[in-house]
Amino acid sequence: MIQLNGFTKVVGILGWPVEHTLSPVMHGIAFSNLNLNWTYIPLPLPPERVKDAVRSLHTLNFVGANVTVPHKQAIMRYLDEIDPTAQNIGAVNTILLKGGKSYGYNTDGYGILRALLEVGFEPQGARCLMLGAGGASRAAVYSLAAAGASTIAVYNRTVERAAFLVDDLRLAFPHITFSFEALTPETLTAVNHHCDLVVNTTSLGMFPHEETTPWPEDVPLPENAVICDLVYNPLKTKFLQQAETAGLRGVDGVGMLIYQGAEAFRIWTGHEAPAALMRQAVLAELATRQKMMIMHEM
Ligand SMILES: NC(=O)c1ccc[n+]([C@@H]2O[C@H](COP(=O)([O-])OP(=O)(O)OC[C@H]3O[C@@H](n4cnc5c(N)ncnc54)[C@H](OP(=O)(O)O)[C@@H]3O)[C@@H](O)[C@H]2O)c1
Missing domain, CATH: 3.40.50.720 (NAD(P)-binding Rossmann-like Domain)
Incomplete structure (x- = not known):
């Protein structure tokens, strides 16, 4: 577990809603494993506030963020540069803030392809x-x-x-x-x-x-x-x-989730993400949530 302090680098996920996101679990284990003083937090963002989000991330010194439903398209016009893949897909799911500028990427396509290649x-x-x-x-x-x-x-x-x-x-x-x-x-x-x-x-x-x-x-x-x-x-x-x-042969959605996250992790930190460990953490979290739901229904 990383001890937060004044040097901690911060990334997060912009979405509405974001209560159920698994990304903090997946990135948290990756930061810990590589001993990086980073943290990842859910950032609930109602649609009418999208226009302020990138400026706010800059102001608060974030290194970057993931973007999820419903903001992947709307956020694009507030970014300084968009990578050609994200431009072609027409959506951004990863933002990097660097040197006072904001860059948009889309790692979802990479995620699904890696998951399919893996099987x-x-x-x-x-x-x-x-x-x-x-x-x-x-x-x-x-x-x-x-x-x-x-x-x-x-x-x-x-x-x-x-x-x-x-x-x-x-x-x-x-x-x-x-x-x-x-x-x-x-x-x-x-x-x-x-x-x-x-x-x-x-x-x-x-x-x-x-x-x-x-x-x-x-x-x-x-x-x-x-x-x-x-x-x-x-x-x-x-x-x-x-x-x-x-x-x-069936392929579930966890592979895509892990690999889009791993690629975002690489964009932010410059390190290869420990994908196998991230998968373990996500599967464990899903199992816990499943168990809690069953108990809740009983
Ligand atoms: N594994 C991963 O990492 C990952 C990443 C991203 C998304 N996902 C999953 O992919 C799914 C779609 O996400 P998205 O971001 O593409 O959402 P989206 O942009 O809102 O698209 C939703 C899609 O689902 C269709 N749909 C919704 N309800 C339907 C219904 N009752 N009957 C038939 N079609 C219906 C919509 O059809 P209409 O156009 O007719 O509304 C549209 O094609 C979600 O389940 C999400 O969890 C997984």
Whole structure:
């Protein structure tokens, strides 16, 4: 445990709400492990205060911050410079303050790609189906496109949002075949089964709605596809249970969480993050929270 003092460097997470964030646990263990006199704190920020946030971080001498829902896009206009990846994704999840200036990055795409590579998924030439078209989907689609995917289909409840995402990325990756559809039982029934990866980037399945899934139970999942869920609470979502029943390889959302955090850690501190240790800490914290919820329900 780091003893805070006048030399402690401070980072945090800007979000609304941020009560349930796991990032302080994950970064806290990393700072401790590397014996860095740093700390990480949740910073609840209502949407109407976003415009003041970057200036406030400067004033209070923060080294940087993570940015989460709903500020990843809104924060961009208050930063001095935005890295090209974040610019292409259209969202910032990591801020670095240095030399009086603010720099925006997006490490979410890196996070999902590392999590997929870790289980042996090969993005080069892959045919990918993304369920959802929000911020996480943007980062995932961008990183899969940049890693050489051959086709990417985006299905979303609000089809216009899927169209918007695909139109944006078509410009950046003209050689990739993009398509979009409404996310409905009918369109999923008609999915071409020559698909290597299906990613749930919607919030379906997330606590407290664990009984929900983006994929209807009576529709078969694409044969041989890797099934990835970005939701990590619960760890084994209903969608991942469907994958298991179908005998398909499943990837949970913790990998993305850890690796986007590890990359932010590297940007702030210049050190490689102890990713395995961060994972252990996150899994332990999730298990504790699960236990507390069960006790609360009893
Ligand atoms: N593992 C990680 O590190 C990590 C990182 C970031 C996000 N995530 C997870 O990814 C999920 C999405 O996050 P985000 O930042 O992309 O949020 P977001 O920008 O608000 O997007 C939410 C997405 O979920 C869809 N959706 C929400 N409720 C739905 C419903 N009832 N039926 C069908 N679709 C629904 C939305 O569709 P519409 O466009 O139609 O509203 C949209 O596509 C969350 O569960 C979040 O926890 C995980």
